[in-house]
Amino acid sequence: MLDNQLLKIAQDFGSPVYVYDAEKIENQYKRLTSAFKNVKKLKINYAVKALSNISILKLLKSLGSGIDTVSIQEVQLGLAAGFSPDQIIFTPNGVSLDEIEEASKLGVKINIDNLSILEQFGTKHPKVPVCIRINPHVMAGGNANISVGHIDSKFGISIHQIPHILRIVENTKMTINGIHMHTGSDILDIEVFLYASEILFDTAKQFKNLEFIDFGSGFKVPYKQGDIETNIEELGKKLSARFNDFCKSYGKDLTLAFEPGKFLVSESGSFLTKVNAVKQTTSTVFAQVDSGFNHLIRPMFYGSHHDIVNISNPKGRERFYTVVGYICETDTFGNNRRINEINDGDILSFKNAGAYCFSMASNYNSRFRPAEVLWYNNKAHLIRKRETFEDIINNQVEVDFTSKKETVLAK
Numbered sequence: 001m002l003d004n005q006l007l008k009i010a011q012d013f014g015s016p017v018y019v020y021d022a023e024k025i026e027n028q029y030k031r032l033t034s035a036f037k038n039v040k041k042l043k044i045n046y047a048v049k050a051l052s053n054i055s056i057l058k059l060l061k062s063l064g065s066g067i068d069t070v071s072i073q074e075v076q077l078g079l080a081a082g083f084s085p086d087q088i089i090f091t092p093n094g095v096s097l098d099e100i101e102e103a104s105k106l107g108v109k110i111n112i113d114n115l116s117i118l119e120q121f122g123t124k125h126p127k128v129p130v131c132i133r134i135n136p137h138v139m140a141g142g143n144a145n146i147s148v149g150h151i152d153s154k155f156g157i158s159i160h161q162i163p164h165i166l167r168i169v170e171n172t173k174m175t176i177n178g179i180h181m182h183t184g185s186d187i188l189d190i191e192v193f194l195y196a197s198e199i200l201f202d203t204a205k206q207f208k209n210l211e212f213i214d215f216g217s218g219f220k221v222p223y224k225q226g227d228i229e230t231n232i233e234e235l236g237k238k239l240s241a242r243f244n245d246f247c248k249s250y251g252k253d254l255t256l257a258f259e260p261g262k263f264l265v266s267e268s269g270s271f272l273t274k275v276n277a278v279k280q281t282t283s284t285v286f287a288q289v290d291s292g293f294n295h296l297i298r299p300m301f302y303g304s305h306h307d308i309v310n311i312s313n314p315k316g317r318e319r320f321y322t323v324v325g326y327i328c329e330t331d332t333f334g335n336n337r338r339i340n341e342i343n344d345g346d347i348l349s350f351k352n353a354g355a356y357c358f359s360m361a362s363n364y365n366s367r368f369r370p371a372e373v374l375w376y377n378n379k380a381h382l383i384r385k386r387e388t389f390e391d392i393i394n395n396q397v398e399v400d401f402t403s404k405k406e407t408v409l410a411k
């Protein structure tokens with residue numbers, strides 16, 4: 001999308017506003033599927049939690065994607081978007097058996113990541129096949145908050161507990177139809193990924209009724225110049241060959257599944273904010289925008305970098321700015337950023353605002369969550385209205401403090 005198209009959207013729909021470029025999502029989807037074109041059965045299950053707007057789900061459905069869900073509400077959202085239950089996989093962590101049973105009743109694929117739940121579910125529903133989430137204990141990337149395959153992670157059943165899984169399967173006569181891993185959001189090195197995959201193949205050999213192997217996600221996309229990006233094409237070549245070999249030895253064409261979130265939607269997104277004030281202090285120049293970590297928390301939560309561009313003054317002289325929000329807390333989006341000269345009222349565009357941005361937004365400071373717009377077929381489509389005061393007050397219940405206090409008699 002061009003900056004002037006974004007600017008027009010900010011003018012037409014107001015700020016702050018999230019904008020997603022459908023073409024970028026489409027291109028990423030096609031990049032991934034063509035990287036794995038040599039695999040007979042490939043399934044991409046988009047991770048809903050990255051960006052869960054129903055129109056985004058419908059767009060991905062139109063491309064042939066399934067979805068990966070982590071809550072019963074995401075399952076319901078997927079069904080509302082028109083996905084059939086068999087196009088949905090439920091991969092929760094730490095939820096109750098009740099919630100898993102509820103999802104199972106809806107007919108979606110179940111992924112279990114806890115031995116005790118596996119045993120309970122298998123005992124009650126031996127006829128319902130389930131997938132198991134394995135923790136291969138591989139550290140992907142360096143950030144312990146987003147690496148979920150390592151030893152201290154709460155995710156998955158340890159690779160060392162396979163004998164126990166096998167015992168549960170035998171005792172309950174349940175069927176394991178898939179093996180899954182998701183090692184985190186930060187795969188820097190495809191060799192690490194391939195290494196973890198070998199562990200998965202090793203595990204898979206021990207289960208005779210598999211239909212799919214799910215390699216999760218963690219594909220890295222560039223957030224700034226010079227960032228490393230997962231080489232999907234190379235991964236595709238290497239993993240496809242290995243997967244096809246495995247299927248031969250397994251004696252069946254299994255489905256190779258992925259569940260990318262960030263890879264599909266991150267780069268499609270721009271978050272547009274308006275500069276309320278430029279504030280010169282003794283040490284820096286602040287640009288204060290009409291947003292904060294209530295709308296985009298990644299910089300403050302994870303220390304993530306989002307490029308910030310002044311789309312109102314693209315030719316302006318560059319200066320250093322610290323871009324902050326309007327929340328009554330420290331909410332720095334970017335420190336010492338070189339940005340084209342900023343004036344009050346300018347529109348700043350935050351890049352890579354597709355994944356984990358709107359979906360992590362809140363009403364903190366009683367602010368409205370932003371509108372969302374999808375740029376599709378050279379047209380801006382409003383896909384979520386900006387909230388109103390109604391949304392803030394709606395579920396709040398007032399206590400009547402004017403009625404007389406009841407006298408409590410001491411015994």
Ligand SMILES: *Cc1c(COP(=O)(O)O)cnc(C)c1O
Nearest residue numbers: 047182185217218259260261262
């Ligand atoms: C969050 C999540 C994903 C998506 O991860 P990305 O880094 O956004 O691709 C995939 N699978 C599971 C189980 C997840 O929880």
